[in-house]
Amino acid sequence: MTTDVAPAVDWPSLGQSFADSYAQFEANDYLGSRDEQRNETVPEPAVVDAEEPECADELRQAWLRPVENLRSFFAHEAANFTPWLAQHLHLIEAAAWFANPLTLVGTEQKIAGYRIDILAKTLVDGHERFVVVENQLERTDADHLGRLITCAAEVNASHAVWVTTEFRDDHLKVMEALQRNHKDCAFIPLVIDGAIMNDKGSASFKLATPPTYSSPEDHLREKLQESLRKAQEVHHTLERLEQLLADHPDVDFSRYRDIVEETGLWSYWADKCGDRLLERIPEERRKRVV
Template sequence: MTDLSRLQVVPVRDVWKHEAYDFTQWMLQNADVLADVVGMELELTAAEHPVGGFSLDLIGREVGTGNVVIVENQLGPTDHGHLGQIMTYAGGTDPQTIVWCAPSFRDEHRAALDWLNERTDENTRFFGVEIAAVQIDDSRPAPLFRLVAQPNEWTKQVHAETSATPSTERELIYLEFWTELLRRIRDRHPDWTRSVKGAKGSWITMPFGSSIAWYSLVFTRNGPRVELYFGSSDAEENRLGFERIAACRDQIDTDFGAPVSYDPLPTKKACRIHVDRAEGGDVMDLDTHEELMDWFISTMERFRAATQRARVASESVIS
């Protein structure tokens, strides 16, 4: 008979003794755990962020869009006080994503998050995340997070379609195209992105491994494009990051198997390295969606491998 062990729950305060000093600081360094459970690429940038005379546990952004993300933590059951704090912090930071983390949620507080998701606009999202820790025998504890409240995307879409500024046909087709493309990408390359929902715009993003740059899959005026976009708020930082990767252009072109375009965009703050589809393509041509998705994935496979090798090489030079 196979000898199996059991997964045991560890009290959260045995793992994180203090909310601010232990759990919040751990979350700041391990944003990927939260990103996995909420299904988006996010970067937590600061703890104890001042909001008026108060301190927000964590603030960050969604990679690629720059949308603000805030997180409020508890190491005990949810209470009215923290619900009020979340509203206060949201009013002072104008976030698109609000996350409340606690070991257990009262039914009333879960219902409150559901109500907020139903009543707010399509760009505002509230998540409730139950936090726990587990171990097997004497192993090190591991985090185990679970969603207990999340946006009802169908409801959000209905609100958008019936609002004063309804989505256009193109926006809805973009949303459908990108969402299906992300599903296929996660099936084939689950390490590329945590995002589960597409966008209504002409592009989606995925992480590169740097806070100043990210991959973008884009429909330009001339057709589909895969690019590495250096788009931080610091133009000089973007330029230096671009030059470090572009210094490996010969190797990138060789690894990719064809010439890649390098655009420093000297009159703009951003820079990009990209590959365009020679045959063009329009998201509005529904009959071509299959071949366009195949092109995005196959091109990204080669482009990502080439630029990731260049990133590693550039970082080894710096160190």
């Protein structure tokens, strides 16, 4: 029986033949170009951005940048920062998710032997309630914490807000415990996470969350707490971008559209998943009957 065997391919010769043929190839012959057009160079279309302000690149990069020392433009806490904050209570409203606007009552108000930095009012369930605000330009201390708690109790406040540049971990834990166990008053820690260095001075705030500690007995809570912090950061970032868009309508931010689109998609699915989980998880922990 005879078996046909295909001859081995001579790869070097085949490669050389291809190279020789390609060297003689003239693309224009096959594209139907005229002889007089063969030597012409077709210019590439220029990509020109729409007309923008000269500082457009700087504005796209603009952010309320963190500053090491807020006293560089809020020189004095009581004389500069507190009055400015009292005139910009809408920043606290947005950061702390107030349901209704804040109305200023006064600054440096004397309550129970202390002076609270800002005393305001807001509507809660149709009734006016007091809101106390303590602010600092440095790391938190026990004196401000005690003052906040005492003044909030004295005026039966609906909200106790603590604004500072940096929270001590133990103070955040205290605020978390107060928020969880005191149902009639919301204890809200706000951190100053950025500032604009200009003549008037401006600052931005965000909710501070307690640090995530290693929990050998409850790894799931640790992971969920980490996810919470990331979700809050996403919200703050998109909210800041929204403000930039509103402040600079003549600047093009389209280069960020794909990122925002994908972020919104993941946030949507996270929200739907959260709703499904809340339907199955009871509001209070089940207690064993002894």
